[in-house]
Amino acid sequence: MKKEPQNKEIVLAEHPSGVPTQSTFKINTIEMPDVKDGQVMLKSLYVSVDPGMRGFMDKGHIGYTGQKFNLNEPITSRTVAQVVKSRNGGFKVGSIVHGRLAWQKFQSINSDTLELIDPDLAPISTAASLLGIPGLAAYFGMLKIGRPKKGETVVVSGAAGSVGGIASQIAKIKGCKVIAIAGSSDKINYLENELGLDRGINYKKTADMTAAVKQACPDGVDIFFDNVGGEIFDAVFANINKKARIAICGQIAEYNASAPTKGPRPMHNLINKSALMEGFVVFDFKDEFEDAKKQLASWYNNSELKYRENLVEGFENIPTAFIGLFSGQNIGKQMVKVAAIE
Amino acid sequence: MKKEPQNKEIVLAEHPSGVPTQSTFKINTIEMPDVKDGQVMLKSLYVSVDPGMRGFMDKGHIGYTGQKFNLNEPITSRTVAQVVKSRNGGFKVGSIVHGRLAWQKFQSINSDTLELIDPDLAPISTAASLLGIPGLAAYFGMLKIGRPKKGETVVVSGAAGSVGGIASQIAKIKGCKVIAIAGSSDKINYLENELGLDRGINYKKTADMTAAVKQACPDGVDIFFDNVGGEIFDAVFANINKKARIAICGQIAEYNASAPTKGPRPMHNLINKSALMEGFVVFDFKDEFEDAKKQLASWYNNSELKYRENLVEGFENIPTAFIGLFSGQNIGKQMVKVAAIE
Numbered sequence: 001m002k003k004e005p006q007n008k009e010i011v012l013a014e015h016p017s018g019v020p021t022q023s024t025f026k027i028n029t030i031e032m033p034d035v036k037d038g039q040v041m042l043k044s045l046y047v048s049v050d051p052g053m054r055g056f057m058d059k060g061h062i063g064y065t066g067q068k069f070n071l072n073e074p075i076t077s078r079t080v081a082q083v084v085k086s087r088n089g090g091f092k093v094g095s096i097v098h099g100r101l102a103w104q105k106f107q108s109i110n111s112d113t114l115e116l117i118d119p120d121l122a123p124i125s126t127a128a129s130l131l132g133i134p135g136l137a138a139y140f141g142m143l144k145i146g147r148p149k150k151g152e153t154v155v156v157s158g159a160a161g162s163v164g165g166i167a168s169q170i171a172k173i174k175g176c177k178v179i180a181i182a183g184s185s186d187k188i189n190y191l192e193n194e195l196g197l198d199r200g201i202n203y204k205k206t207a208d209m210t211a212a213v214k215q216a217c218p219d220g221v222d223i224f225f226d227n228v229g230g231e232i233f234d235a236v237f238a239n240i241n242k243k244a245r246i247a248i249c250g251q252i253a254e255y256n257a258s259a260p261t262k263g264p265r266p267m268h269n270l271i272n273k274s275a276l277m278e279g280f281v282v283f284d285f286k287d288e289f290e291d292a293k294k295q296l297a298s299w300y301n302n303s304e305l306k307y308r309e310n311l312v313e314g315f316e317n318i319p320t321a322f323i324g325l326f327s328g329q330n331i332g333k334q335m336v337k338v339a340a341i342e
Numbered sequence: 343m344k345k346e347p348q349n350k351e352i353v354l355a356e357h358p359s360g361v362p363t364q365s366t367f368k369i370n371t372i373e374m375p376d377v378k379d380g381q382v383m384l385k386s387l388y389v390s391v392d393p394g395m396r397g398f399m400d401k402g403h404i405g406y407t408g409q410k411f412n413l414n415e416p417i418t419s420r421t422v423a424q425v426v427k428s429r430n431g432g433f434k435v436g437s438i439v440h441g442r443l444a445w446q447k448f449q450s451i452n453s454d455t456l457e458l459i460d461p462d463l464a465p466i467s468t469a470a471s472l473l474g475i476p477g478l479a480a481y482f483g484m485l486k487i488g489r490p491k492k493g494e495t496v497v498v499s500g501a502a503g504s505v506g507g508i509a510s511q512i513a514k515i516k517g518c519k520v521i522a523i524a525g526s527s528d529k530i531n532y533l534e535n536e537l538g539l540d541r542g543i544n545y546k547k548t549a550d551m552t553a554a555v556k557q558a559c560p561d562g563v564d565i566f567f568d569n570v571g572g573e574i575f576d577a578v579f580a581n582i583n584k585k586a587r588i589a590i591c592g593q594i595a596e597y598n599a600s601a602p603t604k605g606p607r608p609m610h611n612l613i614n615k616s617a618l619m620e621g622f623v624v625f626d627f628k629d630e631f632e633d634a635k636k637q638l639a640s641w642y643n644n645s646e647l648k649y650r651e652n653l654v655e656g657f658e659n660i661p662t663a664f665i666g667l668f669s670g671q672n673i674g675k676q677m678v679k680v681a682a683i684e
Contacts, residue, residue: 226609233607233609248613251607251609251613260610262605264604265602266608266619267571267590267619267621269602269621270620271591271592271593274623274626276618276621277609277612277618278616278618279616279618280613280616
C-alpha cells in the first residue's frame with residue numbers, strides 16, 4: 001500500500017522589520033487537502049522567490065496587485081506544479097501548471113487562476129522565470145518603455161538578477177551597447193563572459209559610480225533599465241542623454257525600507273534632458289503575454305537569450321532562498337526545487 | 343530736427359546667490375548701435391521675464407539651450423520689437439518681430455534668429471507669451487505628455503503663471519476636470535472665476551496639501567502638469583491614479599537652489615501606479631510650432647482660451663519685474679512694456 005505523502009506549509013510568523021530572517025517564517029506539518037468538485041490537487045515542483053514579495057510582508061501593505069501576506073497564513077508565490085488529482089475536466093492528472101500558489105507541498109485549488117504549461121516549449125521551471133513574470137517584465141520594460149534603437153547605449157542595474165539578465169540580452173539582440181551593473185566579481189564575470197554584455201560595473205568595488213558610468217558610456221546613456229534605485233539610480237541618471245528613457249522595474253534598494261528614502265529630486269534633469277521615467281508592472285501588458293512568451297522562447301531556443309537558474313533543493317529551504325535574495329549573492333533566477341515531476 | 347534717442351542696457355552685475363536682487367543688475371547708458379549690411383536696428387517694445395532665466399545667471403551654468411548670462415553682458419530674453427532701420431531686404435522698417443534679444447532699448451542684429459509677427463493674429467505682446475514659449479510649453483506639455491481624455495482629472499501647479507493658466511484651460515477644452523494650485527486668494531479667484539477652472543487650492547493657506555488634493559480629486563489624479571516641484575509635487579504625486587502622466591514643465595521651487603534639493607524618491611510610486619514622469623522643453627516640438635500657434639490663436643480668438651498679461655511699464659523696471667516673479671504675486675504672463683509701437 002502506497003504511503004500517504006506528508007504535507008507541509010510555510011506561513012508568515014511575524015512581519016519582518018528590514019531584511020527578513022528565519023523567524024519571519026514558520027514551517028507547519030498539515031493534513032493532505034480534500035479535492036472538491038471543480039478543483040485539482042497540485043503537487044508543488046518549483047517555487048519561485050522574488051525580491052518584490054518583501055513588500056507584501058509588511059503589516060497593512062496593499063500592493064499594486066492587492067497582494068499581502070497575513071500572519072499565520074501561507075506565503076504565496078509563482079509556482080510550477082503538477083496535477084496529482086483532478087475533479088476538473090480541464091486539467092488531467094499529470095498536467096503541468098503554473099500559478100500563484102501557497103507555499104505548501106500539496107494544495108487543492110479551483111482552476112481559474114491556473115495556466116497550463118506546454119513542457120515542450122522550454123524547461124517547465126521557466127514558466128516562473130524566463131516565460132513568467134521576470135521574463136515578461138524584462139521584455140515589456142525594455143521594449144515598451146526603453147524602445148531600444150540600434151547603436152544606443154543601455155544601462156541595466158541588478159543585471160545579474162532574473163529580470164536584469166533578460167533585459168540586458170534583449171537590448172543586445174536589438175543592437176545596443178549594454179553596460180551591466182551588479183555587485184560581485186562572479187556576477188560581472190557571468191555578465192561579461194557568459195551573457196556577452198559589453199561591460200560590467202561592480203558597484204561594490206567602485207568608489208565613484210557616476211564617474212564609472214560616464215567612463216563606460218562615453219556617448220551617454222540612452223536607456224536605463226532600473227531594478228535597484230537609490231544611489232545607483234543617481235549615478236546612472238547623472239549620465240543620461242537627451243530623450244533618455246528610464247524604465248523603473250524594481251527598487252531592491254528600497255524594499256526593506258519602512259518609508260520611501262530621500263534622494264536628489266530628478267525633475268530638473270528630466271527637463272534638461274527631455275527625458276522620461278516610467279514605472280510599470282507586467283500586468284499592464286497582459287493582452288500581449290502570449291506573443292511575448294513565444295518571442296522569448298524563440299530567442300531561448302535559438303541560443304540568442306541565455307538564462308541561468310539558481311536552484312536550491314528542498315521545501316524547507318524556501319525561506320533561506322528568499323532571505324538570500326537580499327544578500328546580493330544570487331546570479332539569475334532564484335528557484336526552489338520542491339519535488340521531481342512524476 | 344528729431345532728437346537722437348538715448349540708448350540703455352541692463353547687464354548682469356553679479357551672479358545672484360538665491361533670489362536675485364536689484365544689485366544683481368546694473369543699468370548702463372550706451373551708444374546707439376550702428377546698422378551693418380544685412381542687419382536691422384530694433385526698438386524693444388515688450389520684454390518678457392521668466393522664472394527659468396534664473397538658472398542662466400549662475401556662475402558656470404550651461405542650460406539645455408546652452409544659454410548663460412555673463413557678468414557685465416546684457417541679459418537676454420524673449421522680446422517683441424519693431425524694426426526702426428533696415429539694411430536687410432527681408433525686414434521692412436515698421437515690421438514687428440520677435441526673438442531672444444538683449445535688454446537694450448535699441449540694438450542691431452542679424453536677422454536669422456528673428457521671427458516676423460503678424461499683428462492681425464493676436465496682440466503683438468502675445469508673441470512672447472500665448473503664442474510664444476509659455477503657450478507652446480503649455481500646449482505640448484499638456485497634449486503630448488498629459489494626453490488628456492474627456493472626464494479625466496488634471497492638476498496644474500503654478501496655475502496662475504503664464505504656462506499654468508494656458509495648460510489648465512487646454513485641459514478644460516479637452517473635457518477634463520481641472521484643479522489649479524496657486525499661492526494667493528487673488529490667484530484662486532482668477533483661476534476659478536475668470537478662467538472657469540473647477541477648483542483652486544491656495545497652498546499658502548493649506549496645512550495638508552496631500553489631503554487637500556485628495557479631497558479636490560476624489561477620483562484621483564490622471565494628469566499632473568507641474569511647474570513648481572518640491573513639496574507641492576509630493577502632495578499631488580501621492581494622489582496619482584494608475585497610468586497617470588506627469589509633465590515636468592518647470593520647477594520654480596528649485597530655481598534658486600544651489601543644488602537639487604532632496605525629496606522622497608518617486609520610483610516606487612511610479613511602479614505601483616504604472617505612471618510616467620516626463621520632462622520637456624518646447625524646442626523638442628519645434629517642427630509643430632506653426633500648427634500649435636494657429637490652434638492657440640484660434641482658441642484665443644474664440645474666447646475658449648483666456649489670457650492675462652501682467653504689464654509693468656518702463657525699461658528701468660525690468661529687474662523689478664523679474665525679481666517679482668519669485669515673490670509669488672504675479673498672475674498671468676509677466677511682461678515689461680518698454681515702448682509703444684510707432
